[in-house]
Amino acid sequence: MNVPIIKVQNLKKHYDIKGIFGTTGIVKAVDGLTFDLLPGETLAVVGESGCGKSTLAKVLMNIEKATAGEFEIDNKNGFVLTAKELQSHIQMIFQDPMGSLNPRKKAWQIISEPLLINSKLTKTQCRDRAIEMMAKVGLRVELVDRYPHMFSGGQRQRIGIARALINHPKILICDEPVSALDVSIQAQILNLLMDLQDNLGLSYIFISHDLSVVKHIADKILVMYLGKIVEFGNTHNVITEPKHPYTKALIQSTPEVGVRNLIEMTPLSGELPSPLNPPSGCHFHQRCPLATDRCKTEIPILTGKFGRQVSCYNI
């Protein structure tokens, strides 16, 4: 069908924990991720906090250096591109709308920062482009000279989106873009993201812990647990018939109004194990209701036809 715009192969990001006597441990924040992203597609990365979602975003943005693996963007090796080259392909929307905007800068200066750095446009031209962009993301253009603290949370996130899109990237990484917003504002921002995707042909990597948000926007879902993929598939398939016990638990724990949960299961007990010392075998076996002896010793491999993959022995 389509040629993937992003190809990630066996991506790993390990952090060394340094003590007085050298390295005392390794945290495998991202441990062997493989996925493709097609043009115009939204891939949701879902999991509990601490599962490596944000690390994935940082590695793809070259904020953190990957330990191993390959990352191709538009058929180029993403790891050797400089920040200036990379930013014309891929941009990021941050979780904290206030913290990601420089409090000392006006809205137009914030929005046009990628232009100021990477193009030879004059300040007036940059300001005009910023005004154009503000209209596209639904901000009143009169607010162009305001400072971030004068905006509401939703407006700040719109500024973040305008800034990410001003240099026409093809891919946006959205790191929990709505988790800091009110529920009513969340819907507005999600609709804006979907409209922009239709109009500009963007691809999204949408990082979230909230399945009720994800099922509105995502085409495919990738469920992560302790740095590994546990389930991958089309949104509809994953939501309606989850195969991995962890995905089932996640879906069940998503509150919904008026709908009885169809899958009867006890909620997850315990916490995410320490990534410094992950359990043997399947990382999930301590919390899994279906765990067998085999799960305690052997690490399951992600199997299945492409488009629907699960790593579990008991499906």
Added chain:
Amino acid sequence: MSNATSKLSAPPSPLIEFWYHFKSHLGGLIGLVIITFFLFLGLFAEVIAPYDPAQIFPGKATLPPFFAQGGSMEFILGTDDVGRDILSRLIFGGRISIVYSFLVVLLSGTIGTSLGLIAGYYGGAVDRMTMRLVDIMMSLPSILLAIVVASILGPGLLNTVIAVSIVSIPHFIRLIRAQTMAEMKRPYVTASKTFGASSARQMFINILPNCMAPLIVQATIGFSNGILDIAALGFLGLGAKPPLSEWGTMLADARAYIESAPWMVTLPGICILLVVLGFNLLGDGLRDALDPRLKKS
């Protein structure tokens, strides 16, 4: 889009915008008035001062100011122990005190801020080296260090400025380094990095303006310290040389007459107080006017 763009008036010039926010700050305005007054006196000292500051009037030593008993309008603020006009000496002395303390702040502030930004931004070995140097400098009493530097460079006002500046650099480094490290953790710095911002842009355009509030406060403190340190070095014979008038030196010289002729100590003291107060108020106003979060819209 073009009609929407043209509807918006061009952004006001930064200076006008700054004044708009500054003028509503009463303290800042008072500070500005005080500083302007002393700057005016210093600038036109030759015209305003009634006498030459070094001129000695024989037989007219230790005359009190006009409002005290025995004073006259001939010497409005009295004369000192050798018979020089105090008003003229204060006017000329202000010139030296203000200009040289300002130089101290400028020199130590620029160097200290740059080093602090670099240490905080790059971290690692650069940071450790800078901070150990700061520790060494701060472990010595600052006036002792200034004396050492001033004696190495030799006496003279400009060397005093260099000595006092070197002593005040560590305070700026520490402050800006800590502030930089705090700002580095904020996502907007990460965001700029993903756009390909250079290190210089990150340090001076993104981070530095966000360190402005403590920096301005430190600068005003540095200014008052500068006046006092220059005075102290002058007292020790390493700064302003007589007959050159300078507030700190005047204060130090008049110490012996604090009981018999209190105005000789009080008047330079009041001048130092007023200028230091003025700069502190001005700094307060500047900080508020330059911080968008504190602005009234």
